[in-house]
Amino acid sequence: MNGIHEDSRPIFQQIAEKIEDDIIEGRLSEESQVPSTNQFAAFYKINPATAAKGVNLLVEQNILYKKRGIGMFVAEGAKEMLLEKRRHEFYEQYVVTMLREAARLGITTGQIAEMITATTKNND
Amino acid sequence: MSSILECRQVSKRFGKSHAILDATVSFEPGTVHGLLGANGAGKTTLLHILSGMIYPTQGVVTFDGQQVHENTLAMSSICLVKSDERSWADYKVKDIMKFCSLLLPGWDERKALSLLQRFNLPANKRYKQLSRGMQSQLGIVKGLANQAPITLFDEPTLGLDADMREAFYELLIQECSGSDRTIIISTHLIDESANLFEYIALLEEGVITKHQDTDSFLEHAYYLQGNSVTLEQFSGDPRVLHAESLAGTTILAWYGDLSKERAELEQQGIRISPLPLQKLFVYLTRKGRFNNEEVM
Numbered sequence: 001m002n003g004i005h006e007d008s009r010p011i012f013q014q015i016a017e018k019i020e021d022d023i024i025e026g027r028l029s030e031e032s033q034v035p036s037t038n039q040f041a042a043f044y045k046i047n048p049a050t051a052a053k054g055v056n057l058l059v060e061q062n063i064l065y066k067k068r069g070i071g072m073f074v075a076e077g078a079k080e081m082l083l084e085k086r087r088h089e090f091y092e093q094y095v096v097t098m099l100r101e102a103a104r105l106g107i108t109t110g111q112i113a114e115m116i117t118a119t120t121k122n123n124d
Numbered sequence: 125m126s127s128i129l130e131c132r133q134v135s136k137r138f139g140k141s142h143a144i145l146d147a148t149v150s151f152e153p154g155t156v157h158g159l160l161g162a163n164g165a166g167k168t169t170l171l172h173i174l175s176g177m178i179y180p181t182q183g184v185v186t187f188d189g190q191q192v193h194e195n196t197l198a199m200s201s202i203c204l205v206k207s208d209e210r211s212w213a214d215y216k217v218k219d220i221m222k223f224c225s226l227l228l229p230g231w232d233e234r235k236a237l238s239l240l241q242r243f244n245l246p247a248n249k250r251y252k253q254l255s256r257g258m259q260s261q262l263g264i265v266k267g268l269a270n271q272a273p274i275t276l277f278d279e280p281t282l283g284l285d286a287d288m289r290e291a292f293y294e295l296l297i298q299e300c301s302g303s304d305r306t307i308i309i310s311t312h313l314i315d316e317s318a319n320l321f322e323y324i325a326l327l328e329e330g331v332i333t334k335h336q337d338t339d340s341f342l343e344h345a346y347y348l349q350g351n352s353v354t355l356e357q358f359s360g361d362p363r364v365l366h367a368e369s370l371a372g373t374t375i376l377a378w379y380g381d382l383s384k385e386r387a388e389l390e391q392q393g394i395r396i397s398p399l400p401l402q403k404l405f406v407y408l409t410r411k412g413r414f415n416n417e418e419v420m
Binding site for chain 1: 154155156290293294297298300301302319320321322338339342343390391393398
């Protein structure tokens with residue numbers, strides 16, 4: 001279903017996250033209009049109320065704002081706000097999870113550091 | 125128009141057995157509800173009562189505050205799409221569409237025609253000559269083209285192939301986008317329609333055991349997978365719906381608060397993943413039956 005729902009979190013959160021990704025990666029620029037909840041519902045094949053819940057999540061965080069009678073728009077400074085939020089989540093989501101799995105496999109912190117250095121070198 | 129469909133303490137008895145027992149539930153305008161229940165749980169009976177087609181033995185159904193039964197105005201606001209429309213059997217598709225246009229106050233002729241075309245339904249065939257899937261499609265035409273404030277679909281996808289079921293889901297999303305229509309659907313194809321439902325109503329042996337929004341219904345449903353020794357502590361825990369073990373690994377289906385245990389379990393290498401709606405339904409209803417057997 002268009003990449004939605006094979007996931008652990010409620011669908012409205014996934015919708016919010018997809019919009020966040022679009023803003024972070026520049027597909028939705030600041031002050032541009034966001035698709036309507038009905039468009040999201042049709043695209044992701046989900047209930048329109050669920051789509052609206054996802055969009056409203058971002059309105060509450062001042063990432064999106066409503067222009068009466070026109071639709072939803074990306075707020076100024078939204079990208080920076082999201083980057084800040086994602087950096088906070090990065091630790092929980094990636095570092096903690098990685099260390100837990102590493103401990104299970106008997107990989108030491110030193111070895112992880114080596115892997116990171118090697119990968120960054122290869123990518124340079 | 126925005127009006128609530130409500131039933132209060134509704135029971136229906138057939139002879140000595142209860143088909144519906146003390147059902148109290150309300151359906152807000154502009155929402156889509158999934159009515160889930162095992163075979164014989166009473167889904168069809170409940171839908172017939174809600175639409176005013178059969179009388180409850182006890183209790184009352186109201187729409188917009190008005191009693192539904194023997195109330196032409198209320199009944200015309202509620203459209204029931206049966207899985208088998210027996211009264212249509214000997215009539216041709218085009219005649220059935222004519223009846224609908226005359227009898228259903230919310231009939232949208234243009235929508236009906238475009239749906240007939242979409243489903244490629246033969247105008248001159250009789251209902252009883254149609255395949256099971258085509259009969260379902262004709263029911264869908266009735267339910268969607270009739271712009272009733274309340275539409276009840278009883279197993280609308282019976283006999284439909286995967287492509288046509290997708291088509292139905294898409295049409296349904298379109299239909300309820302930005303509208304106040306309330307739609308209640310009974311189905312056995314739970315996982316593929318789960319995302320359509322804003323609310324889930326669970327019917328177990330005639331009793332509505334749950335009616336809540338889908339997100340919170342699923343919020344506390346998990347699979348816990350990992351070392352049997354670690355998970356053994358939960359044997360007998362009422363939150364465990366189902367347990368299976370193989371070669372030192374145990375999988376638990378969990379329904380309930382996990383916030384206290386979660387961090388520690390993850391620390392111990394237990395994998396926690398969401399339980400899909402269909403599995404939750406199966407384990408909940410199975411557990412219900414098991415408990416009832418114990419009582420007897």
